[in-house]
Amino acid sequence: MQNEKLKLAIQKSGRLHDDSMKLLKECGIDITNGVNKLKTEASNFPIEVFFLRDDDIPQYVEDTVADIGFVGENVVFEKNKKVSVVEKLGFGKCRLSIAVKKGDVYAGPEYLQGKKIATSYPVLLQKYLQQKNIQAEIHEISGSVEIAPGIGLADAICDLVSSGSTLFMNGLAESEVILNSQAVLIQNEQLPITRQQLLNKLMFRIQAVKKAKNNKYVLLNAPNHKLTEIIALLPGMKSPTVLPLAEEGWSSVHSVLSENQFWDIIEQLKNAGAQGILVVPIEKMII
Ligand code: ATP
Numbered sequence: 001m002q003n004e005k006l007k008l009a010i011q012k013s014g015r016l017h018d019d020s021m022k023l024l025k026e027c028g029i030d031i032t033n034g035v036n037k038l039k040t041e042a043s044n045f046p047i048e049v050f051f052l053r054d055d056d057i058p059q060y061v062e063d064t065v066a067d068i069g070f071v072g073e074n075v076v077f078e079k080n081k082k083v084s085v086v087e088k089l090g091f092g093k094c095r096l097s098i099a100v101k102k103g104d105v106y107a108g109p110e111y112l113q114g115k116k117i118a119t120s121y122p123v124l125l126q127k128y129l130q131q132k133n134i135q136a137e138i139h140e141i142s143g144s145v146e147i148a149p150g151i152g153l154a155d156a157i158c159d160l161v162s163s164g165s166t167l168f169m170n171g172l173a174e175s176e177v178i179l180n181s182q183a184v185l186i187q188n189e190q191l192p193i194t195r196q197q198l199l200n201k202l203m204f205r206i207q208a209v210k211k212a213k214n215n216k217y218v219l220l221n222a223p224n225h226k227l228t229e230i231i232a233l234l235p236g237m238k239s240p241t242v243l244p245l246a247e248e249g250w251s252s253v254h255s256v257l258s259e260n261q262f263w264d265i266i267e268q269l270k271n272a273g274a275q276g277i278l279v280v281p282i283e284k285m286i287i
């Protein structure tokens with residue numbers, strides 16, 4: 001169908017909203033600001049964006065109200081809906097952790113035996129306790145879980161943590177990570193073929209953006225007698241580009257380095273005689 005649109009659900013407001021909008025923008029998808037509305041359309045890609053509470057996104061995707069969604073893995077696993085996780089998106093990173101009162105000695109999950117634990121994640125917590133063979137009382141609360149021990153509602157909590165400062169301010173210490181989470185793209189399990197094709201198109205862009213973020217473009221000058229040694233250090237996409245400099249006996253070498261090997265290789269390049277090393281961000285990367 002010509003005017004077929006892919007329906008995407010993202011968080012209306014909160015920790016995932018801005019990064020979700022930013023990712024669409026980086027994919028070249030122009031969304032006129034419609035955040036006060038329930039939904040909006042892109043002007044240059046066949047996509048409709050729905051703004052929803054993050055907790056509702058898996059259900060809407062299961063029910064085909066939306067075809068796909070951007071939502072935290074923590075919510076996907078807690079809600080346990082019939083949706084598939086397609087891709088990790090690299091933002092919204094956090095962990096679901098058990099925290100106890102600072103000063104309490106936590107030697108392992110046995111500590112939780114017979115205790116009261118407050119959480120907004122009863123399903124994930126129950127699963128964890130079962131795995132560890134622990135019987136504990138789960139108190140489900142929907143917000144401000146971190147205050148529960150302080151007001152005598154619970155002995156421990158199970159909540160999302162990123163920096164740990166909220167726990168610290170409430171006199172709690174993180175004792176166990178039960179899940180590492182980030183935002184993911186989920187899809188309905190039975191997308192019609194036309195929507196699946198649109199999703200493939202979107203995925204192509206998302207992967208190009210993600211790959212670019214994990215890589216840097218590197219330019220450096222090298223004396224020709226050191227070229228073999230320097231080129232051997234560079235992985236590159238294929239092989240590095242080597243161009244002669246105006247100065248006799250020198251070349252300019254261009255290559256791509258991934259973020260996780262970046263500092264090690266730069267150091268080795270320098271030791272091998274590379275000079276004037278420039279590192280440039282990459283906007284999109286298609287290989
Ligand atoms: P909504 O109104 O949409 O229900 P919310 O209050 O449930 O919002 P937020 O606090 O905005 O949700 O968190 C949304 C998601 O952001 C979480 O489900 C999680 O995946 C991610 N996240 C990243 N870091 C944190 C953190 N430190 N605390 C809570 N969530 C985090």
Ligand code: ZN
Pocket residue numbers: 053054055
């Ligand atoms: Zn929520």
